[in-house]
Amino acid sequence: MKWINRAALAVAASGMIAAGAQAATLDNIKKEGVLKCGVSQGLPGFSNPDDKGKWTGIDVDFCRAMAAAILGDASKVKYVPLSAKVRFTALQSGEIDVLSRNTTWTFTRDTNLGINFVGVLYYDGQGFMVRKKLGVTSALKLSGAQVCTNTGTTTELNVADYFKSHNMQYKVVAFENSNEVVAAYDAGRCDVYTTDRSGLAAQRTKMKNPDEHMVLPEVISKEPLGPAVRQGDDQFANIARWTLNAMIIAEELGVTSKNADQMKSAKNPEIKRLLGTDGKYGSYIGLDNDWAYRIVKQVGNYAEVYDRNVKPIGLERGVNNLWNKGGILYAPPFR
Amino acid sequence: MSGAVSVTTETPKVAWFRDPRIRSLVFQAVTLLIVLLVGWYLVDNTIDNMRRQNIASGLGFLNDRAGFDIIQSLVPYTSDSSFGQAFVVGLLNTLLVAIIGIFFATLVGFVVGVARLSSNWLIAKMAAAYVETFRNIPLLLQIFFWYHAVLKPLPGPRDSISLLGVVYLNNRGLYLPSPEPFGGFYIVLGLFAAGIAATLWLLRRERKRQEATGERKPVLWTGLGLIFGVPVLAYFVIMLAVGNPLNFDVPALTGFNFTGGVTIIPELFSLVIALSVYTAAFIAENVRSGIQAVSHGQTEAAYALGFRPNLTMRLIIIPQALRVIIPPMTSQYLNLTKNSSLAVAIAYPDLVAVFMGTTLNQTGQAVEVVAITMGVYLLLSLGTAGLMNWYNARVALVER
Numbered sequence: 001m002k003w004i005n006r007a008a009l010a011v012a013a014s015g016m017i018a019a020g021a022q023a024a025t026l027d028n029i030k031k032e033g034v035l036k037c038g039v040s041q042g043l044p045g046f047s048n049p050d051d052k053g054k055w056t057g058i059d060v061d062f063c064r065a066m067a068a069a070i071l072g073d074a075s076k077v078k079y080v081p082l083s084a085k086v087r088f089t090a091l092q093s094g095e096i097d098v099l100s101r102n103t104t105w106t107f108t109r110d111t112n113l114g115i116n117f118v119g120v121l122y123y124d125g126q127g128f129m130v131r132k133k134l135g136v137t138s139a140l141k142l143s144g145a146q147v148c149t150n151t152g153t154t155t156e157l158n159v160a161d162y163f164k165s166h167n168m169q170y171k172v173v174a175f176e177n178s179n180e181v182v183a184a185y186d187a188g189r190c191d192v193y194t195t196d197r198s199g200l201a202a203q204r205t206k207m208k209n210p211d212e213h214m215v216l217p218e219v220i221s222k223e224p225l226g227p228a229v230r231q232g233d234d235q236f237a238n239i240a241r242w243t244l245n246a247m248i249i250a251e252e253l254g255v256t257s258k259n260a261d262q263m264k265s266a267k268n269p270e271i272k273r274l275l276g277t278d279g280k281y282g283s284y285i286g287l288d289n290d291w292a293y294r295i296v297k298q299v300g301n302y303a304e305v306y307d308r309n310v311k312p313i314g315l316e317r318g319v320n321n322l323w324n325k326g327g328i329l330y331a332p333p334f335r
Numbered sequence: 336m337s338g339a340v341s342v343t344t345e346t347p348k349v350a351w352f353r354d355p356r357i358r359s360l361v362f363q364a365v366t367l368l369i370v371l372l373v374g375w376y377l378v379d380n381t382i383d384n385m386r387r388q389n390i391a392s393g394l395g396f397l398n399d400r401a402g403f404d405i406i407q408s409l410v411p412y413t414s415d416s417s418f419g420q421a422f423v424v425g426l427l428n429t430l431l432v433a434i435i436g437i438f439f440a441t442l443v444g445f446v447v448g449v450a451r452l453s454s455n456w457l458i459a460k461m462a463a464a465y466v467e468t469f470r471n472i473p474l475l476l477q478i479f480f481w482y483h484a485v486l487k488p489l490p491g492p493r494d495s496i497s498l499l500g501v502v503y504l505n506n507r508g509l510y511l512p513s514p515e516p517f518g519g520f521y522i523v524l525g526l527f528a529a530g531i532a533a534t535l536w537l538l539r540r541e542r543k544r545q546e547a548t549g550e551r552k553p554v555l556w557t558g559l560g561l562i563f564g565v566p567v568l569a570y571f572v573i574m575l576a577v578g579n580p581l582n583f584d585v586p587a588l589t590g591f592n593f594t595g596g597v598t599i600i601p602e603l604f605s606l607v608i609a610l611s612v613y614t615a616a617f618i619a620e621n622v623r624s625g626i627q628a629v630s631h632g633q634t635e636a637a638y639a640l641g642f643r644p645n646l647t648m649r650l651i652i653i654p655q656a657l658r659v660i661i662p663p664m665t666s667q668y669l670n671l672t673k674n675s676s677l678a679v680a681i682a683y684p685d686l687v688a689v690f691m692g693t694t695l696n697q698t699g700q701a702v703e704v705v706a707i708t709m710g711v712y713l714l715l716s717l718g719t720a721g722l723m724n725w726y727n728a729r730v731a732l733v734e735r
Binding site for chain 2: 084085088089092108109111112113114134142143144145146148151152153156157160161164169170171172173174175176177180183184187188189191230231232
């Protein structure tokens, strides 16, 4: 009965292969030499490819910062463009290592989807865009409007709640691809285009006549956008969380990509800890001591990243400023 | 070859494991066992991994509040409805687009297929150009094309194209008045249905009589009277006695958009056009090949009997061609139904958009949602195939 043995062996072997796939994310990334990062399909300021296929944006820079920390080279990132619909499945299934795709941190997503958010990269809120010639000045006057948006987003739920709670009628036209949303709104399919206010500002630049449109003053939701990793790998979650924190702390301490080398010999002990000249903090998260230095040197601190990516689309720092400069950006101490 | 070969009737004694019957049974049992084991392993592994990663599982989510709205729904639905109801809405929208699409694709496909064989050079070449153009352009591109071709030229709601002040057309859709029948109107509808049934019965009786005696009375005027005359008469009687049994809800511009009446959204419109036009190109080829499969002798025989080309086509060629046309037609219908899932690209709320899109994303239960969606498409396909096989059996050649 050789074939029975063979079959049993095959079944057992496939079991072992599947079990082996659960190895630590960090080891996999080091082995493959590349970080697989889930980004959007094109959102200026956040993650957007140029005509040469080079990705830029604040979400992209977070991926680059993680690659700099883990692999020592910010360019060792494989960008995986994802629609809003497939992003969580891509992360759950291991197609990507980290999801950095202007994704709102919510209770359900954090607990029920097998993923963990590691922090907030950009504090946002949902808004409405309309044509100026419509003569609407407040979202409360939108009863009866047709609203274009993305499927599979918190946006779709917020807008339903907002219109319901204000007793207004509306019709929702939901597309899978955000470029199609913009195209349809631009073609006059809807009266209103709704998404996160950062998205509105970014997408307006893609329209035929950006000046014909305006963003209404109402902010109808909290949208803390942040990166997420799979549950069950605490070490990797720590790396992601502290990559983000290191960028914010570097801004607090005045460490920039330009002065990072001089700062290594600074007197401030927190700068020394951050840049790895004191202690062995890198080893606590499975990295070498220069990890945060590389983030600042190759990618920059939070302010540099923000000014490079988000400012050009017309969004001031606002709440995304540091806690001691009137914003709510606050990282735990580096010690 | 006479009695030289002696035939042994007794099977020679062999070891049981060399007995072909036992061996095949054992092999089948083992194959089944392996399939079951692998299946069990896959399911178990999935559940185990999902539990380890803290991903919710089970079908309980179908009762949870959906929280999102859907632009087109054939059944009552609000954001307070459950995910299960959203599933039904999506399924019905898919069926709607599939049924309308199949109807128009068949109509256009038949006309183009017959036209391609026309003796008129221009008509034949135009039909050929149609087929070659539309079956060679990817469907998704065609959907986008029709969507923007429908959206772009139409005016906004405030400059709608109006027809008699009751029908309005703009880039938000086609607004039609919707009938609102009162009690008395159902009597009219009932009479209408009864009229159709009576006419069908008459037709059958006359056909039988023709087969038996060769004589046949025309039923056209009797039929028209039964189907339309009686209900119209009843309508006026009711109107005089009780009052108008039928009102229309006419759409009107209120604020941003029209309200009231029925709306045909541009997404449905362009999706139906794209699917019909695309599938019709394939159906046309099926029809052409079916007609060409009927031997030319049939045509000649019909002509010899004095049939005119029109009647020859209708009574001799098409019935025989159907035998060849129906089986590949089934797969075109299945294709159309499955292709309707591209609807999500232009925001038509079909099953994939509502269930595999929004619902999946809000619940995160990919395994269950995808499995249910796959099951539904499988059932739809099996249903369509079953219906078409039944029809195929009816038109198949009956050998006497």
